[in-house]
Structure formats: structure tokens, C-alpha cells
Amino acid sequence: MRIDVVTLFPEWVGQLEQFGVVGRGLRESRLELACWNPREDADNASGRIDDRPYGGGPGMVMQGPPLAATLERVRAARQDRVPVIMPSPQGEAFDQRRAQSLAESDGFILVCGRYEGIDQRFVDAYVDIELSVGDVVLSGGELPAMMIIDAVARLLSGVLGDSRSAVQDSFVNGLLDHPHYTRPPMFAGHAVPEVLLSGDHARIERWREKQALGMTWRRRPDLLARCDLSMAQKALLEEYIAQRRDEHHGPFE
Ligand code: SAH
Secondary structure, three states: OEEEEEOOOHHHHHHHHHOHHHHHHHHOOOOEEEEEOHHHHOOOOOOOOEEOOOOOOOOOEEOHHHHHHHHHHHHHHHOOOOOEEEEEEEEEEOOHHHHHHHHOOOEEEEEOOEOOOEOHHHHHHHOOEEEEOOOOOOOEOHHHHHHHHHHHHOOOOOOOOOOHHHHHOOOOOOOOOOOOOOOOOEEOOEEOOHHHHOOOHHHHHHHHHHHHHHHHHHHOHHHHHOOOOOHHHHHHHHHHHHHHHHHHOOOOO
């Protein structure tokens, strides 16, 4: 897969190559990343590509022509028709399902906004998908772009050390993940749940699924409402709820 990023800070986005599993995936060419600076397409010697907003008001707006020229360079280099994605607080929510579908694609082009955003005519003419990483405003599209690249890259085959990791993660099956424990056996006054030391894999699986269901029930009832639980899962969740009720002796959360 190949991902291209149009950004005023190519050195920053390019640092993805240096860290963690995604960095290794890039170095091992499981994923190709290319960054493009629209300043190189400015119509002035100082590389300025923003201007004051029509209609007045604070802030600056990224201009359409240089971005269109940069995109043309990217298209010429790729020679395919992958979608153009713009991180934007006004976009659709970026979630695990979207990450999965992007991971199954041939790649995409990310265009990072800065300042007050990008001239709407560029968005209308060139952007296929707008994605938001949350109801919060960041100073630029670079961190959202890196977040999208990271989430997608770790789903590509061979990027995670153990491909089973991605299958167990939160959201993959519509539920939050179960809790994880490692050595030492005693920490902060608490022992590891006994079942995890039992060596009984069926019991461990059952316990983990129960915790995942319980955690989702407590923290993300909205996710649970969208889940089509099996009879076995419903029974496990009932068990979790009953146990918690006993432990808390009465009403809780
Ligand atoms: N004036 C805009 C915010 C511009 S922030 C508004 O109020 O909607 C500058 C750039 O940061 C945006 O163009 C976008 O690329 C990026 N950005 C900021 N917050 C974001 C978010 N929650 N999700 C995705 N991209 C975001």
C-alpha cells in the first residue's frame, strides 16, 4: 500500500518511519509513505500559500491553486486513482471500521489543512472523504493524518509482531478489549486474576470475553446496543452483572 501526504510539515509526518511497529513496517516496505510540501507550488518566492479570508475575520486560509498543483504532482507520481482524504472536524468520525476498510484499499492521499482550513472550492473539487478524529479542534491536519496512517498501517499484514493482536483489540468485534496483565504476579497490592494462571485456555477465553462484555456494558453502552450478542455472550454478560451486583451489595453505576 502507498500513502501520500500533502503537508506543510513533511519532516514531522516523515518521522513515522522512525518509531514503533509502523516505523518498522515502513522500513520493511510493507507500506510506502511519501510527503509533499505545497510550499513548493507557491506562486511567490517566499513559499506563502495562505491568504486572508474573503469576507474578513480572523485567521488565514490555505489557498486552492498551490494545493491543486501539489495534488497533480502526487497523481502523476502514483498513476492510480486513490481517494483524497482531508482530516477535518466537520468530517465523518474516523473509527476502527473505517481503518479496516482503508487497510484493504490500494492506499490514499491525505491533505492536511492548517490555519482556519482550506479554501472550500479546493475541498469541493478535489476531496473525496473528510474524516474527523474527534469533536475537538487541532491546529492542523498532521496529527489526524498520522493517526489515520498508524491505525491503518498496524492492520496491514506483517506490521504487528503477532497478527492475532489486531483481532483482539477494542472495537474489532464491536466490544472493548479485555484487561491485560503481565509479571510480576503481585503488584500495587493486587494479585493477577487467578484464572489467568490456571493454564485452562477455555476458562481463560471465557473470562476474557466476559470482561470485554462487562467493560463495554459499563463504559460504552452505545457500542453494546449496536452489537448482535449471541446467546452465550448474553449469558456471560448476565453473569458479569450479577457478580458485580454481589460485590457492590446494591445499586451501582
Ligand atoms: N476552522 C476549522 C478548524 C481548522 S483547524 C473549523 O472550525 O472546523 C486546521 C486544520 O486542522 C483543519 O483544516 C484540519 O485539517 C485539521 N483538524 C483540526 N481538528 C481536526 C479534527 N478534529 N479532526 C480532523 N482534522 C482536524
